[in-house]
Amino acid sequence: MNIIGLYNYWIVVVLMMIGFYVVIAHENLIKKLVGLSIFQTSVFFFYISTGKISGATAPILDSRYNLYSNPLPHVLILTAIVVGIATTALGLALVVRIQESYGSIEEHEIQSQDTKDQMESQLEAYGFKKKHILSIQNLDE
Amino acid sequence: METLIDIVLLSFLVFTALAVAKMNDLFAVVMLSGIYSLLSASWFLDLDAVDVAFTEASVGAGISTLLFLASLKLVGRYEKRTRYRPLLALGVVLVTGTLLIYGTLDMPHFGLADTPVHQHVAPRYLNDSMAEVGVPNVVTSVLASYRGYDTLGETLVIFTAGIGVTSLLRVSRRTKQEEQRNVPADMQQQIILRVVAKWMLPLIMIFAFYVQFHGDYGPGGGFQAGVIFAAGVILYTMLYGLSTTQEVFRQELLELLAAAGVLIYGGVGIVCMILGGNFLDYNVLRHDPVHGQHLGILLVELGVGITVATVMITIFFKFTWRTVKHKYIIK
């Protein structure tokens, strides 16, 4: 088990776990998107570091070199980077619309507002008129 | 010596990612993610992935940081503290990380030449690319010719993102009137920035065209060129106002060009089928297969570049219109 030989895979795992933790533990939607992009980049490192050969050069054919790194992961990751930016842009547009609808981008505030709306509409469906409903307490307290 | 550079760069990446996880000032988080993208571009360069480094630097450190900042202006700068300690999340992350590290113990060491990745497909591309396609940059020949169908899907994904952002962030006529009245006055005083931006804009655009058409012989290609072109237009827009730029880049023209780029790509494929070959089989385009490949790669990279540039400009314009609406109409 050569540490230097496996060091880059361990760094990939560490970065992936940092990104994963940011996505599941933080509540701000923009922070989650940044964590998602860290996760994505760690996967890119994994693919491209498997394609590297020691002592080789970039895969641009030239008469002076005869050993090239593997070009196939480069192509796949080029596509992946561009798809990543497309999904990030769409995610950010959704976050902007969420902010305008709910007034906040923290997950628990959005959820409590959703639940409050749901309870109010259910009470209305059961026939209680609007003015009889005392204001529903904020569910966090 | 190269190992030392590898270890130092990777450690910097980990420290930056940890800083991103800890901070709650989102402005600093976005700037750190830009630094993270630049460091990962250097790491890609160290791994001989020059095309990928180019794309990551332009897309990750350029457009992504820009879009995050634009949405940060719309949503708010600080992240509220969580009210509980996320111990379950930490536990899940630690268990998954340990299992993954246990899984990497079997992997081939970094830099060896006889791993399964380097058998069969990659040597065939490297050896036969010059004879079949005739382009020195193997990544471009694989991207545009051998795996051209995947690149068509990727261009469609960018186009879909543009459609999605356009339908989510609509612009009304009142916003446009407010922008025409207010925004140029805000930026009148930035004389130095305006002059430098005017000087840099033609240089940036010439560089974008250079990257587009030189992608056959060095790192480059449609994506990087489209992003660089969009970055030049965005720089100009930030200093001169949206109405000034939209006299040239009108909304209808941008939408038309985005669709035209995808049409060029798909159209090349259909023309190949009409001339007797398979879909995206460039050999039948000219009298000679290698010349046909050159023409096919030129046309599809042009389509990709046009689509990427116009979609990035459109997405940025939509976010900026929304900030104008927030600043002058809502608040």
Place this chain on the structure above:
Amino acid sequence: MVRDVISWIFLLSGSFFCLTGGIGLIRFPEFFSRIHAASLTDTLGASLILIGLMFQAGISLTLAKLIMILIFSLLAGTTASHAMAKAALKSGMCPLDQIDRGRQPTIKSYRDQDIT
């Protein structure tokens, strides 16, 4: 041989300025002095390293590309520092010597534990 020695001198001095810029960025107490340290990295450090690389390249297309990179990075780096300082001034910060002369900033440009 002489070319190698000259390019070594330029590369080493460029790295020294980059290192100094980095140390200054962390150690300076106040925002405006930190901008100065960061711009040092961008202009002097990058220029000396690029000139050192020019000696390695010889007369070729690479030399022309390096000259263009040098001009562009000088132009863009200095403008970025100017933009940062102008944005800070516009949002209400002011440098320390103006605070000593009596002007009150809206936002502080330093932390209290760094100044004493």
